[in-house]
Amino acid sequence: MLAVFRFHAVVGARVALQSFTPLFAAIVAAVMLQMYPAALVKGVALGLFGDRPAAAILMFVAFLAFLLPAWAAPRLALGLQGWLRHLPVSDARSRRGLELSLLVVQAPLLLILVLLAAVARHQGAGIWGPVLLQLGTILAAGVLASLPVRRRGLLIPTAAAAALAALTSPHSVYLAIPSLILCEVAAGPIRVIRHRRHPRVFLSLAATIAWRALGWRLPAAYAAAMTPMLVSMLFVANNELEGRLAAAAFRFGFALSLGTCLALVSRGLAVRRPVWPWERSLPDSCARRVLRDALFLGLHAVPPALIGAAIHTGASLAAASLLPALLFRAAVAMRRIRESRAGTGPFFAEACIFSALLALLPWIAAPALASAPLFFRAAHRSERQQKVTKWLEAPHRAIGDSLSWSDE
Amino acid sequence: MIRLEEVDFSYREGEKVLFGLSLDLPPGLTLLIGPNGSGKSTLMKLAAGIERPDRGRVSIGGLDLWREEVAARRRLAYVSEQPDLTPYATIMDVLRLVCRLRRESVTEARRALEQAGLEGCGDRSIRELSMGQRRRAVVAAAWIGSPQVLILDEPLEAMDRAMREKIVSWIDRALADQCTVLIATHDIEPFAPSARRAVAMRDGRCRLLDPLPADAAPRIAQLDALSRGLRPGIGGQ
Numbered sequence: 231m232l233a234v235f236r237f238h239a240v241v242g243a244r245v246a247l248q249s250f251t252p253l254f255a256a257i258v259a260a261v262m263l264q265m266y267p268a269a270l271v272k273g274v275a276l277g278l279f280g281d282r283p284a285a286a287i288l289m290f291v292a293f294l295a296f297l298l299p300a301w302a303a304p305r306l307a308l309g310l311q312g313w314l315r316h317l318p319v320s321d322a323r324s325r326r327g328l329e330l331s332l333l334v335v336q337a338p339l340l341l342i343l344v345l346l347a348a349v350a351r352h353q354g355a356g357i358w359g360p361v362l363l364q365l366g367t368i369l370a371a372g373v374l375a376s377l378p379v380r381r382r383g384l385l386i387p388t389a390a391a392a393a394l395a396a397l398t399s400p401h402s403v404y405l406a407i408p409s410l411i412l413c414e415v416a417a418g419p420i421r422v423i424r425h426r427r428h429p430r431v432f433l434s435l436a437a438t439i440a441w442r443a444l445g446w447r448l449p450a451a452y453a454a455a456m457t458p459m460l461v462s463m464l465f466v467a468n469n470e471l472e473g474r475l476a477a478a479a480f481r482f483g484f485a486l487s488l489g490t491c492l493a494l495v496s497r498g499l500a501v502r503r504p505v506w507p508w509e510r511s512l513p514d515s516c517a518r519r520v521l522r523d524a525l526f527l528g529l530h531a532v533p534p535a536l537i538g539a540a541i542h543t544g545a546s547l548a549a550a551s552l553l554p555a556l557l558f559r560a561a562v563a564m565r566r567i568r569e570s571r572a573g574t575g576p577f578f579a580e581a582c583i584f585s586a587l588l589a590l591l592p593w594i595a596a597p598a599l600a601s602a603p604l605f606f607r608a609a610h611r612s613e614r615q616q617k618v619t620k621w622l623e624a625p626h627r628a629i630g631d632s633l634s635w636s637d638e
Numbered sequence: 639m640i641r642l643e644e645v646d647f648s649y650r651e652g653e654k655v656l657f658g659l660s661l662d663l664p665p666g667l668t669l670l671i672g673p674n675g676s677g678k679s680t681l682m683k684l685a686a687g688i689e690r691p692d693r694g695r696v697s698i699g700g701l702d703l704w705r706e707e708v709a710a711r712r713r714l715a716y717v718s719e720q721p722d723l724t725p726y727a728t729i730m731d732v733l734r735l736v737c738r739l740r741r742e743s744v745t746e747a748r749r750a751l752e753q754a755g756l757e758g759c760g761d762r763s764i765r766e767l768s769m770g771q772r773r774r775a776v777v778a779a780a781w782i783g784s785p786q787v788l789i790l791d792e793p794l795e796a797m798d799r800a801m802r803e804k805i806v807s808w809i810d811r812a813l814a815d816q817c818t819v820l821i822a823t824h825d826i827e828p829f830a831p832s833a834r835r836a837v838a839m840r841d842g843r844c845r846l847l848d849p850l851p852a853d854a855a856p857r858i859a860q861l862d863a864l865s866r867g868l869r870p871g872i873g874g875q
Contacts, residue, residue, distance in 0.1 A: 435727060435731055435732075435734070435735050438726070438727065438731075439724055439726040439727050442726040442727075443726050503724075503726065506722065506723075506724050507683070507688045507689075507718070507722055508688070508716065508718050508721075508722050508723065508776070509724075510686075510687055510688045511686040511687055511688055511711060511714060511715075511716035511718075511789075512711060512735070512736060512739045512740075513707075513708045513709070513711040513712035513739045513740060514707070514708060514711065514739055515707035515708050516704075516707060614690055614704065615690065617649050617689060618688060618689060619649075619683055619688060619689060620649045620650070
């Protein structure tokens with residue numbers, strides 16, 4: 231029994247580590263962007279652990295408590311439905327092991343709560359028992375709502391209702407806790423994940439494969455790509471800039487939007503649609519593969535470019551002139567990402583430099599456009615030099631391959 | 639004809655897997671044998687254009703695999719040891735792609751699927767198939783068109799008896815049509831009678847045995863010894 235739980239705790243910890251950096255980075259960035267960061271932290275700590283917990287802060291905690299297990303559950307469940315199932319472990323024990331994994335996945339959130347509790351205590355607040363019960367109920371509800379079990383239809387509404395009750399009043403947790411326990415007992419065995427059937431291909435197979443691989447990451451990439459554009463708009467709106475400076479700000483924002491979009495889409499492709507070695511034996515060429523990738527990436531840069539054109543046509547055109555160079559650099563990044571732990575970071579840094587140069591020296595649009603063939607050659611060389619059958623962790627981990635859970 | 643000239647290859651910097659390999663493989667069946675980890679599959683990947691050599695040249699029918707990429711690959715069919723078809727497409731999607739690239743009609747894909755006993759599996763992704771069915775799908779892709787060079791990595795692995803017979807008879811027909819067939823296998827017996835030569839791999843180096851003994855018993859004994867890596871002193875060709 232202990233061995234099973236230890237195994238699940240370790241697996242959960244590994245998955246938790248993946249969410250740790252982005253979550254903390256986002257929170258630190260959000261705090262540091264405030265006018266008074268220390269005051270914000272103190273306010274949140276007292277708002278959570280003070281006499282009357284603030285509903286908005288509790289709701290944010292609940293959001294993370296549901297998000298983290300929901301993100302981790304498919305990965306963890308995939309590892310449980312193969313070879314592990316022949317081991318002498320009951321369904322109920324496997325499910326509880328998975329629950330433990332999901333609880334461990336919430337470790338980054340728990341750490342944040344512990345830090346906030348320490349701050350609140352330092353500010354003289356007594357940690358109120360019912361708040362801890364409220365938080366515990368919310369965390370448990372988050373775990374149960376993400377469990378891929380047979381009676382999921384019962385679990386999700388009960389967990390949501392329990393979390394809502396815990397959010398509204400400290401006393402309602404006494405009702406929520408027994409209902410969560412009952413639901414856990416009645417949850418049933420872990421459901422085997424069936425792969426979705428693919429609909430017919432109407433467009434090119436390469437594009438269809440890429441879209442299927444990207445899935446919901448595409449809207450996320452667009453949302454992120456809008457950020458620099460939005461920031462440049464706010465910058466121009468909130469500062470009295472003359473036309474030339476406003477255009478420079480727009481050029482920077484628009485070019486960086488394109489770079490962000492390409493960085494995220496190319497990362498998604500590199501990780502979710504790894505190189506398909508067998509395909510390379512078919513009568514096709516490296517040049518065509520690079521061009522296909524560049525075209526696919528370019529297609530996804532069109533919406534941000536059009537939105538930019540609607541805001542400031544000149545700046546958008548200048549930013550679009552960087553597109554061929556950025557597309558081929560992204561194609562190179564996709565091929566290097568496999569072996570690099572830095573992900574698309576180097577490409578994003580290049581995009582930042584290109585954007586800054588374009589903002590300061592708009593005439594570089596012409597040489598950037600003219601040098602596209604050189605960038606294409608670099609991408610072509612990168613495609614040819616790939617070691618496509620070498621074992622690399624990232625793409626295997628992305629599809630939940632249990633062999634990827636190595637220490638590499 | 640498959641030609642490798644002074645080929646070096648490594649997966650990681652400074653860790654060579656193949657050393658200065660030179661081979662000329664004319665039409666006929668060549669068996670590639672050797673113990674696990676000797677570099678057989680890597681050599682197959684280089685011959686099929688999956689991996690590019692760090693040094694040297696690989697050509698198919700006189701066409702350089704990395705200079706005349708499309709033309710050279712149009713002549714070859716590769717059956718990989720791992721059936722690594724993409725999980726984001728159905729089997730029929732993949733076969734249609736092969737038809738298009740080999741300039742064959744789509745009916746060829748359906749025919750290959752039927753021949754491989756996968757009629758009902760065309761709309762499934764590779765993830766929904768058993769290991770044997772996955773390998774059948776890769777073999778079905780090799781059956782499309784009339785490739786002149788067949789590179790087959792453990793072609794009988796995970797196959798049932800009926801499919802093994804189909805594959806062996808397909809190879810026999812290809813040999814009758816003067817195709818070049820390179821097979822990496824530990825399963826020597828089904829191919830020993832029609833093998834014209836053998837390449838023995840050991841520690842990233844190879845030795846060509848051409849011709850093989852004419853009599854069946856010494857031929858199998860020699861191939862068996864080589865596949866176990868028993869022969870010492872294997873060097874370049």
